[in-house]
Amino acid sequence: xxxxxxxxxxxxxxxxxxxxxxxxxxxxxxxxxxxxxxxxxxxxxxxxxxxxxxxxxxxxxxxxxxxxxxxxxxxxxxxxxxxxxxxxxxxxxxxxxxxxxxxxxxxxxxxxxxxxxxxxxxxxxxxxxxxxxxxxxxxxxxxxxxxxxxxxxxxxxxxxxxxxxxxxxxxxxxxxxxxxxxxxxxxxxxxxxxxxx
Ligand SMILES: *Cc1c(COP(=O)(O)O)cnc(C)c1O
Numbered sequence: 001x002x003x004x005x006x007x008x009x010x011x012x013x014x015x016x017x018x019x020x021x022x023x024x025x026x027x028x029x030x031x032x033x034x035x036x037x038x039x040x041x042x043x044x045x046x047x048x049x050x051x052x053x054x055x056x057x058x059x060x061x062x063x064x065x066x067x068x069x070x071x072x073x074x075x076x077x078x079x080x081x082x083x084x085x086x087x088x089x090x091x092x093x094x095x096x097x098x099x100x101x102x103x104x105x106x107x108x109x110x111x112x113x114x115x116x117x118x119x120x121x122x123x124x125x126x127x128x129x130x131x132x133x134x135x136x137x138x139x140x141x142x143x144x145x146x147x148x149x150x151x152x153x154x155x156x157x158x159x160x161x162x163x164x165x166x167x168x169x170x171x172x173x174x175x176x177x178x179x180x181x182x183x184x185x186x187x188x189x190x191x192x193x194x195x196x197x
Pocket of ligand 1: 159191193
């Protein structure tokens, strides 16, 4: 038997949190990051609270389809990118942006036939040690991606592991700045804790 725990999330609270983020980073654009069907609350409900965001960043392709079905025409980013080659068909069809964090994803993209080049977010492992290219391999990955006709634009992204802990973001930020120095493209860095910090 599951324990009888219930969490009530008010969409007004999501809207409030989004406004807090905008106030903390007025010059930035803000992703609504939604995982695991909004932790079970339903992506459609989370979308209602966060539709004032500049885009939605998701993990699950099925949730991306559901957000498009709601009529969302703005950016959708797949935070972990594609898992298999055919996922790229869906990216082309639904105009999904996707993260590229490993060589296999570059190879899939190189084989992908599309009329519409993709916007990708090249992920740096700056110290979270979950996904992403290591700093010494980042530039080579960028160069490979930039040469692909399937790629229209490359943005640069990393994820902070300790933004709300004593360690903070300084070390990872330094790694990011060094690895991305002189590279063109938009930067997407901060999770909520880092923005508030
Ligand atoms: C989950 C996630 C975020 C958002 O993290 P919050 O702590 O909820 O703000 C940002 N970036 C990536 C890559 C994530 O996986």
